[in-house]
Amino acid sequence: MAAAELNLVNDTLVLPAPLPLDGGQSLERVEIAYETIGTLNADRSNAILLFHALTMDQHVVSAHPKTGKPGWWSKSVGPGKVIDTSRFYVICANVLGGCMGSTGPASPHADGKPWGMRFPVITIRDMVRAQVALLDAMGIDKVHAVIGGSMGGMQALSFAANWPERTGAALVIASTARHSAQNIAFHEVGRQAIMADPKWEGGDYYGAGKGPEDGLAVARMAAHITYLSEAGLTDKFGRRLQDRSAKTFGFDADFQVESYLRHQGLSFTDRFDANSYLYITRAMDYFDLAEEHGGRLASAFATSKARFCLISFDTDWLYPTAESRTIAHALNASGAPVSFVELSAPFGHDSFLLDVPAQDRVIAGFLNQ
Amino acid sequence: MSLFTPPVTFGLRPDLAIIATKVKVGSRVLDVGCGDGSLMEALKEQMGCDARGMELDPLGVAACVAKGLSVMQGDADTDLADYPDAAFDYAILSQTLQTTKRPDKVLDELLRVGRKAFVSFPNFAHWKVRASLLWNGRMPVTRLLPIAWYETPNIHHVTVRDFRELVADRGYRIEGQWFLSGDRQTSPAAANWRAEHAVFLLSR
Numbered sequence: 001m002a003a004a005e006l007n008l009v010n011d012t013l014v015l016p017a018p019l020p021l022d023g024g025q026s027l028e029r030v031e032i033a034y035e036t037i038g039t040l041n042a043d044r045s046n047a048i049l050l051f052h053a054l055t056m057d058q059h060v061v062s063a064h065p066k067t068g069k070p071g072w073w074s075k076s077v078g079p080g081k082v083i084d085t086s087r088f089y090v091i092c093a094n095v096l097g098g099c100m101g102s103t104g105p106a107s108p109h110a111d112g113k114p115w116g117m118r119f120p121v122i123t124i125r126d127m128v129r130a131q132v133a134l135l136d137a138m139g140i141d142k143v144h145a146v147i148g149g150s151m152g153g154m155q156a157l158s159f160a161a162n163w164p165e166r167t168g169a170a171l172v173i174a175s176t177a178r179h180s181a182q183n184i185a186f187h188e189v190g191r192q193a194i195m196a197d198p199k200w201e202g203g204d205y206y207g208a209g210k211g212p213e214d215g216l217a218v219a220r221m222a223a224h225i226t227y228l229s230e231a232g233l234t235d236k237f238g239r240r241l242q243d244r245s246a247k248t249f250g251f252d253a254d255f256q257v258e259s260y261l262r263h264q265g266l267s268f269t270d271r272f273d274a275n276s277y278l279y280i281t282r283a284m285d286y287f288d289l290a291e292e293h294g295g296r297l298a299s300a301f302a303t304s305k306a307r308f309c310l311i312s313f314d315t316d317w318l319y320p321t322a323e324s325r326t327i328a329h330a331l332n333a334s335g336a337p338v339s340f341v342e343l344s345a346p347f348g349h350d351s352f353l354l355d356v357p358a359q360d361r362v363i364a365g366f367l368n369q
Numbered sequence: 370m371s372l373f374t375p376p377v378t379f380g381l382r383p384d385l386a387i388i389a390t391k392v393k394v395g396s397r398v399l400d401v402g403c404g405d406g407s408l409m410e411a412l413k414e415q416m417g418c419d420a421r422g423m424e425l426d427p428l429g430v431a432a433c434v435a436k437g438l439s440v441m442q443g444d445a446d447t448d449l450a451d452y453p454d455a456a457f458d459y460a461i462l463s464q465t466l467q468t469t470k471r472p473d474k475v476l477d478e479l480l481r482v483g484r485k486a487f488v489s490f491p492n493f494a495h496w497k498v499r500a501s502l503l504w505n506g507r508m509p510v511t512r513l514l515p516i517a518w519y520e521t522p523n524i525h526h527v528t529v530r531d532f533r534e535l536v537a538d539r540g541y542r543i544e545g546q547w548f549l550s551g552d553r554q555t556s557p558a559a560a561n562w563r564a565e566h567a568v569f570l571l572s573r
Contacts, residue, residue, distance in 0.1 A: 309434060328441055329451045337421075337439040341430040358431050365435025 009036045015133045022123040032134050033101025034058050034093035038085030047140050050092040051148030051155035057100035060092045066271040082360045095127040097280050099273035106273045117203035124287045128158045142166050149173035149352040154287050161300040169307040174316050174352045176323035178288035187281040190219030194274045203275050216274040217265030224264045229315035229348035297330035308338040309366040313351040379411035383552045384489040387568050396458035401445045402465035406433035446470045449478035457483040466490045467523045480573050489568040494528035494561045513565050529561040545570035
């Protein structure tokens with residue numbers, strides 16, 4: 001599809017004011033790289049703010065500049081698609097702490113060298129605050145909806161809870177209102193893999209060649225398992241061997257699933273910064289929306305006027321249905337209009353990015369109100 | 370013979386049309402087992418109600434969301450517990466009571482979360498059901514109960530008399546009752562023989 005039809009723009013904004021952070025610091029001259037698809041209408045009321053997940057970025061529709069692969073939700077966003085950009089103006093920004101153009105640990109510090117581990121620890125709310133500043137700069141007071149899956153869903157919840165007057169609706173897919181011990185545990189495995197790589201150099205590896213690619217690859221491999229279902233893995237790989245007829249009695253990738261994970265790990269290092277991975281996973285682990293609101297999740301939505309829709313998947317064991325149900329109950333208790341549905345899909349947590357027609361119907365129906 | 374034809378049906382199934390026309394304008398309603406949301410839609414659009422729904426089937430929930438309705442996927446047997454007391458003016462359970470594991474407990478929950486409750490169900494004591502059982506000696510398969518015993522979701526068949534007794538046992542009040550035969554309302558006289566379908570409005 002031609003860029004003209006999509007009305008696709010990629011740009012970077014330098015925030016005009018310092019960005020205050022939950023950790024107490026503030027960041028000067030924060031850059032936010034973003035993509036917009038569609039056209040903002042005259043009264044600036046048709047914007048949808050789309051939040052990306054942990055390892056994605058602002059390239060929702062446009063080809064990824066490093067991999068050349070289609071945008072991560074190009075299936076669902078575009079003219080006539082589920083999120084119809086002939087009607088809506090979709091905005092997606094690379095999160096604060098990211099590595100695709102927004103300010104993060106690889107960005108230059110005031111001293112000219114990369115921030116590295118000097119970068120402040122950020123939160124999901126900090127990421128959202130940066131994107132609210134982007135909306136301010138664009139002159140958009142209120143969006144039609146905020147949408148996000150996984151970590152994007154956390155941002156959508158944070159946005160609706162902390163800036164309740166600025167969205168009419170929130171669509172939260174395969175997400176959670178807080179990271180569980182198991183979620184934190186998996187992230188910690190990934191972080192330790194990175195930090196155990198001698199090439200990590202305390203985070204000061206920029207300009208030194210390859211950086212902690214082995215550690216980052218292992219982090220990605222561990223995380224990737226959590227995005228898939230056991231049945232999905234069994235279906236795709238089973239115990240099949242990789243390009244060989246018998247086990248080698250060695251430690252090569254005998255099994256297809258090993259080969260697949262190694263490939264996932266390696267290809268990830270081509271497009272992601274290891275320090276960004278540390279900071280973003282930390283932000284996710286710190287996320288607990290109830291804790292931010294006096295320990296009661298319903299209080300988070302006390303002043304919200306938005307409509308909510310929550311979608312979970314029956315094979316998602318990373319953020320299982322119970323997490324979405326907890327959020328839905330809190331919203332019900334606070335009197336917000338809320339729908340919740342658990343959809344059946346075989347792909348585990350990643351289902352939200354894949355072909356699930358029932359999800360398309362729910363999203364389109366919810367947005368077209 | 371029909372004593373009364375509801376003036377408005379909103380294109381709804383007859384038991385739902387009765388409920389829709391009896392609900393007070395602008396009330397807060399929970400439709401438990403709301404299916405594709407057609408009753409909620411009528412209540413919202415025609416009666417100005419704040420209608421919420423609960424539905425077990427994800428396809429039903431998807432259909433509701435596509436209509437702009439607020440629906441939670443959930444099970445009447447377990448998930449009403451998540452709603453606070455008297456959160457709704459009405460709780461509605463249409464053609465679902467007989468599919469629940471514990472109809473008595475579901476009834477209690479309906480009248481806990483709703484100040485009033487509409488309950489509709491197929492009457493297992495309708496003469497056709499009785500005749501079918503009497504003459505064939507087999508579990509009846511009728512228009513309103515079209516599925517064989519081994520695969521029917523209707524695991525707790527109930528009659529008008531059974532239901533009235535349950536309501537009395539629990540100390541609830543019957544505020545209204547309507548009966549259907551085919552698509553038409555019938556007399557409450559001998560309803561336990563003559564009604565294929567019953568609609569009750571209850572209060573605590």
